[in-house]
Amino acid sequence: MGRVLTSDVAKHAGQEVNLRGWLHKKRLIGGINFILLRDRGGLVQVVVQDEAELEKLRSLQVGTVLSISGKAVEEPRAPGGAEVHNPKITVDVAVNEEPPIEIDKPLSHEPEHLDTLFDNRVIGLRNLREQAIFKIQAEVEEATSRYLKSQDFVQFNSPKLLPGATEGGAEVFKLDYFGKEATLAQSAQFYKQILVGVYERVFEINPTYRAEPSATTRHMTEFITIDMEMGFVTLTELLDLLSNSVNAVVDDVWQKCEAELKAWDAKKPVLSAQFPALTMAEIHKKYTEATGEDTTNELDLIPKEERWICQYAAKELGSEAVYVTEWPVADAKFYHKLYDDRPHLAERFDLLLRGVEIATGSMREHRYDKLVAQLKEKIGASPDDPGFKYFLQAFKYGMPPHGGFGMGLERLTEKIIGLANVKEATLFPRDINRLAP
RNA sequence: GGGGCUGUGGAGCAGCGGAGUGCUCGUCUCCCUGUCACGGAGAAGGUCGCGGGUUCAAAUCCCGUCAGCCCCGCCA
Numbered sequence: 349m350g351r352v353l354t355s356d357v358a359k360h361a362g363q364e365v366n367l368r369g370w371l372h373k374k375r376l377i378g379g380i381n382f383i384l385l386r387d388r389g390g391l392v393q394v395v396v397q398d399e400a401e402l403e404k405l406r407s408l409q410v411g412t413v414l415s416i417s418g419k420a421v422e423e424p425r426a427p428g429g430a431e432v433h434n435p436k437i438t439v440d441v442a443v444n445e446e447p448p449i450e451i452d453k454p455l456s457h458e459p460e461h462l463d464t465l466f467d468n469r470v471i472g473l474r475n476l477r478e479q480a481i482f483k484i485q486a487e488v489e490e491a492t493s494r495y496l497k498s499q500d501f502v503q504f505n506s507p508k509l510l511p512g513a514t515e516g517g518a519e520v521f522k523l524d525y526f527g528k529e530a531t532l533a534q535s536a537q538f539y540k541q542i543l544v545g546v547y548e549r550v551f552e553i554n555p556t557y558r559a560e561p562s563a564t565t566r567h568m569t570e571f572i573t574i575d576m577e578m579g580f581v582t583l584t585e586l587l588d589l590l591s592n593s594v595n596a597v598v599d600d601v602w603q604k605c606e607a608e609l610k611a612w613d614a615k616k617p618v619l620s621a622q623f624p625a626l627t628m629a630e631i632h633k634k635y636t637e638a639t640g641e642d643t644t645n646e647l648d649l650i651p652k653e654e655r656w657i658c659q660y661a662a663k664e665l666g667s668e669a670v671y672v673t674e675w676p677v678a679d680a681k682f683y684h685k686l687y688d689d690r691p692h693l694a695e696r697f698d699l700l701l702r703g704v705e706i707a708t709g710s711m712r713e714h715r716y717d718k719l720v721a722q723l724k725e726k727i728g729a730s731p732d733d734p735g736f737k738y739f740l741q742a743f744k745y746g747m748p749p750h751g752g753f754g755m756g757l758e759r760l761t762e763k764i765i766g767l768a769n770v771k772e773a774t775l776f777p778r779d780i781n782r783l784a785p
Numbered sequence: 786g787g788g789g790c791u792g793u794g795g796a797g798c799a800g801c802g803g804a805g806u807g808c809u810c811g812u813c814u815c816c817c818u819g820u821c822a823c824g825g826a827g828a829a830g831g832u833c834g835c836g837g838g839u840u841c842a843a844a845u846c847c848c849g850u851c852a853g854c855c856c857c858g859c860c861a
Contacts, residue, residue: 378817425819446812448795453822460854560859756861
């Protein structure tokens with residue numbers, strides 16, 4: 349007789365079933381005792397009345413691996429409406445050590461408890477509510493892939509070990525590479541653009557590394573980026589595609605992860621079909637008028653402004669997601685395309701969701717001569733530098749107008765669920781202070 | 786990197802100059818036949834982050850140091 353999952357016990361009511369899993373909780377009442385068994389399907393209650401069977405579990409801790417055979421029974425008094433009676437218990441792997449944290453009840457996500465949460469991540473992830481986060485994240489990733497593929501995008505994987513110089517801006521990790529210096533990729537930027545010259549529409553979902561000494565609720569040194577790039581498009585078309593992607597992902601997740609979202613009391617984001625777009629200047633003006641705090645000289649949005657404009661968009665524009673467009677050239681990267689008629693502004697945008705920047709994108713300068721000029725002017729780099737040489741080759745031999753974005757998978761998951769810190773939506777977070785587990 | 790706050794048994798907290806570091810959860814033993822954060826009785830478990838100083842007396846006040854959290858800068 350094969351193995352039955354805890355989630356299928358109800359379907360086998362009246363039959364003998366074999367279960368395998370972990371001891372999740374013991375509730376010893378006396379003559380009747382309840383133990384919860386956990387497997388990949390979830391939890392099921394096993395009723396133990398035979399003292400000899402119960403004795404096998406004496407002093408064994410949560411986490412003990414068990415095989416249990418017994419009779420599946422429909423029982424309205426049981427959690428989930430079914431349970432297992434008259435179990436024969438086999439202890440496969442005995443656990444005698446008391447676990448460092450209790451996993452049968454919700455783990456605290458209070459900021460001051462996150463260190464404990466991550467120190468004990470290996471065990472804490474066995475908590476059903478913690479697992480739910482990463483089931484949702486897996487579905488976000490899956491839904492993103494599915495949507496982009498439906499729009500003719502080709503998935504790729506770019507190298508994360510790169511030669512010294514890169515796009516500039518953020519700090520990079522340096523490492524020894526057989527006596528030479530290498531860096532960890534701070535984005536797939538150059539590779540995805542290069543691949544527009546091959547496939548027109550491409551994306552990857554892979555790790556990204558930033559050596560920023562940031563200590564915030566939004567930053568990590570390693571995170572997963574959904575990087576996409578598409579050719580023969582305008583900024584408007586790019587924004588539409590991103591709106592469509594996020595809508596598709598949210599709809600999909602709400603359809604497939606109902607139980608997991610409920611565990612976090614997640615509220616489905618209110619999103620318009622195409623997200624509203626406000627220019628940087630408009631937002632500064634509105635914020636300054638509304639709060640009296642003058643931000644009109646800022647290049648970027650300050651975090652308070654990001655939160656404020658999201659509330660404004662939710663209330664006035666019917667969308668919890670909002671684009672910020674028309675960025676000052678002073679804050680632009682060398683590969684960003686400037687507006688031809690207004691060269692003080694870049695065709696760049698951020699996507700804000702529920703107060704946090706979840707994606708950044710732009711149209712790219714696709715004309716070789718202009719791109720080389722911007723490279724020299726913006727970061728003083730040589731087109732012959734090994735970090736830029738191959739990137740520029742693509743342009744030398746023909747690149748169409750194109751643009752793309754990078755979206756943080758963990759930030760997207762965080763905001764979909766309604767968590768407060770990006771690390772809560774990261775399996776094993778890496779930040780300035782944490783490199784393990 | 787700058788500013789603020791916090792470190793007390795395995796987890797979460799209280800005590801904030803004076804008697805024996807107290808509580809909740811967990812762990813162990815015993816009782817309990819429908820629990821579901823079960824309940825009841827008992828027990829074990831702490832150099833109060835670390836170092837120095839002030840004081841008759843320091844978990845408590847001061848200085849340093851280490852660790853963590855939040856905000857800012859930067860970004861996904």
